[in-house]
Amino acid sequence: MPSTLVSLFSGLAFGLSLIVAIGAQNVFVLRQGIRREHVALVVVTCAVSDAILIVVGVAGVGGAVSAVPWLVPVATIGGAAFLVGYAALALRRALRPAALASDTAGERAPWGSVLLGCLAITWLNPHVYLDTVVLLGSIATGFGTGRWWFGLGAIAASVAWFTAIGFGARLLAPLLARPGAWRVVDGVVAAVMLLIAGRLVWGLLVP
Template identity: 50%
Template sequence: MPHALVPFATGFLLSASLIIAIGAQNLFVLRQGLRREHVGAIVLFCGSADAALICAGVAGLGAVLAAVPELTALLALAGAGFLGWYGVQALRRMARAEAMVVGAADPVTLPRALLATAGFTLLNPHVYLDTVLLMGAAGSAQAAAVRPVFVAGAATASFVWFAALGYGARLLRPLFARPVAWRVLDACVGIVMLALAATLLVHAYGAWHTPT
């Protein structure tokens, strides 16, 4: 049994190092955690999506994506449009003082929350770079017998992180009882989303003009 801990820990640590970073998906989970809206469903979706993408990467999907840059370009364009729209919405929220307290804004329905979560998760080519290509390559390098253990470790890290982010956000609620904290958060969200959208546009341009 101890020999299985090595691939499990390898998958866990590699996955954790890739997902614990400021990004569109993490900021969205944090914001929903602060509002206490559909946190369990969002955490489950994010963790399950990561697990599925890691499995696909280990199974060989990464090689297919690497061979079709046009698909990556289309994902980047769709992601840029989605993140640009959400970034503008965040900056508009920042300018509305009446929405700057927890619970003051209109509640988000579960279908809308999951749709937004899917957008942040699946319309970002960097998600595929991390979970499918990098994790897939690392998992494929493991012996065939322990690859499921590697995947289990990586998936566990994803679930642990998103659960900690979503449910741990409530510890910050006293801070976000002040309107200025929401202004700062939405300003950060808007800037990060627009910057990521610009990055994806550059990524799409590069993918379309990559020699085949």
């Protein structure tokens, strides 16, 4: 398989691994989808925000690596360590899964308040910077010149995921109300992160 496709699909898999774990942003999108309330606005806002952060992460870390070449192995090892840590957290969630709880009642909120809420959940969450700027940017360095393909894959994952959960929330609601469903999701997240961490370390050992 061409290296560009490897980078692209690795970014896609890693992006999904980061984003599918249940959290405030996903719950917000699912809730709006279940209520059928300004879904397109929420999906576009989340996807564009993620794309901006991913580009900043890939460009920023990439520029630092170009200026200081020894940062490549350091960033790669650090990224792999982050992945192992995330995998451990996902496995922990899988052992103690939480069900999705979303209020389906109430009056329709104005689009302005929904937009502000979406922006706040996205940009005021410190984890989003760790995930997309620091972690994803660090992981991207392990793909060298293919880091932008990796970033494109991660952006595609973000767009696909938010579109799926936003517009498919009505169908997913009964399933996501079960803790067992999130057990499977977190188990897959852990497996993908460990696989990518292994690939990064292997790339350092076998250039």
